[in-house]
Amino acid sequence: MHDIRAIRENPDAFDEALHRRGLPPLAATLLGLDDSRKSAVSAAQANQERRNALAKEIGGAKKAKDEARASALMAEVAQLKEEAPALDTAQTQAGTALDETLAAIPNRPNPEVPEGADAHGNVEYRRFEAKRPQLATGRQHFEIGEASGLMDFEAATRMSGARFVVLKGHLARLERALGQFMLDLHTGEHGYTEVAPPLMVRDEAMFGTAQLPKFRDDQFAVREHWLIPTAEVPLTNLIRESILTEEELPLRFTALTPCFRAEAGSAGRDTRGMLRQHQFNKVELVSITTPAESAHEHERMLGSAEAVLKKLDLPYRIMTLCTGDMGFASQKTYDIEVWMPGQETFREISSCSVCGDFQARRMNARYRAKDGKAVNFVHTLNGSGVAVGRALIAVMENYQNPDGSVTVPSALKAYMGGIDRIEGHTV
Incomplete structure (x- = not known):
């Protein structure tokens, strides 16, 4: 959500930020x-003030x-009371019109974000070459999984x-091992607090992290709740409608949860395999911090996500997303893309974004400065640390062997009971 006062103070800067997003100027409309809204509020207040004054005059x-x-x-007074409901309605409608328009506008990109219309405008930030020999090509994960009898898409489709x-x-165990490994890494080495959040949330929580209203069709609704598309939603909403102290910050949360997405805009894309599923597991990272520290926290979060792939010895690259490719709530986003030999390309496995106060305004999350006087909005950040299903795919494709087996990365052997490799039909 944007601050209308800041827009009024510098409408040209706001429109320039929208231009970088590929949007028309909206400051004048807002x-x-x-x-x-102000006129409606003034009219309603004037009506109430006149009624209050008349009450005294009537007494006199x-x-x-x-x-x-x-x-x-x-x-x-009777006439003013008759007019009051219409004035209150006008005030509500004017406020709603402004709020709904503001809520539909994406976050302003940071100045250092590269400009571009789509993914072709993304810029490589850095990359990691695995210590083990990198496969240039190989079988895709679903070919390996189906041949082994450990990955069954037909049974899933029937139900x-x-x-x-x-x-x-052992393939199911490998997925579980990956999630536990990531949680242990982030809590033990990176200072995140593990959270077991609800998997269903209300409208207000989805609005707070900007899944609603714009991305309503991408979500699964269950009666009066929504299935979470990512643990970013409940983890960030832990601080909604609260005032923290500056001494409490930063807060860092992590969770391993199932995630649910309708994939409404992905018809025909990645229809084979596990790359784009309605249900998948992901380890999420969320940070709550001060404006002064959010840029540093963004780099720190990126490093935490990278550590997962480094310990798994998976080749990857980091892309700085351009203005036309980053998410609705983001000011700046890094995508970590892991090498997939089966597709002979890099595919996203993590997105780490800094959102500034965009989400905090939507959920009224603030902190009190050390001087005890100023109360400001916090900055929120979120990232995948990382997507478990895609990590499973990456391990399968990068650690595949000619005989159809998959070598277990050394970082996961303790979680796999010492198993060195996954053979076919080890059910």
Whole structure:
């Protein structure tokens, strides 16, 4: 959510930021809506103030036994009361019109974010070459998994439809091992607090992290709740409608949860395999910090996500997303893309974003400065640390062997009971 006061102070800067996002200027429209809201508020206040003044005058007239004047004043009060509901409605409608328009506008990009219309405008930040020999090509994960009998898409389709999978045996254990490994890494070495959050949230929580209203069609609704598309939603909303102290910051949370996405805009994309599923597991990282520290925290979070891939010895690169490719709530985003030999390309496995106070304004999350006086909005950050299903795919494709088996990365052997490799049909 944007600050209308900041827009009024510098409308040209706001429109320039929207231009970098590929959007038309909106400052004049927003200021017009704000003027209408202010006029409606003033009219409603004037009506109430006049009624309050008349009440005193009526008392004076009655005390003076001037019944004619008292009657006239009471008639005016009655007329004002009759007009009040319409004025209140106009005030509500004007405020709603402004809020809804503001809520539909994406966050302003940081100045250092490269400009571009789509993914072709992204810029490589750095990359990591694995210590072990890197496979240039190989079988795709679903070919390995189906041949081993440990990955069953047909059974999943019969019970749930497309974009689901059943994992079995040591492959199911490998997915579990990856999630536990990531949680242990982030809590033990990176200072994150593990959280077990709800998997269903209300409208307010989805609005707070900007999944609603714009991305309503991408979500799964369950009666009056939403299934979380990522643990970013409940983890960030832990501080909604609260005032923290500066001494409490930064807060760092992590969670391993199932995530649920409708994939409404991905028809025909990645229809085979596990790359784009309706249900998948992910380890999420969320940081809450001060404006002064958010840029540093962004780099720190990126390093925490990178550590997962380094310990798994998976080749990857980091891309700074351009203005046309980064998410709605983001000011700046790094994507970590892992090498997938089966596709002979890099694929996203983590996005680490700094959102500034964009989400905090939507959920009214603030902190009190050390001086005890100023109360400001916190800055929020979120990142995948990392997507477990895609890490599973990356391990399968990068550690595949000619005989169809998959070598277990050394970092995961303790989680796999000492198993060195996953053989076919080890159910």
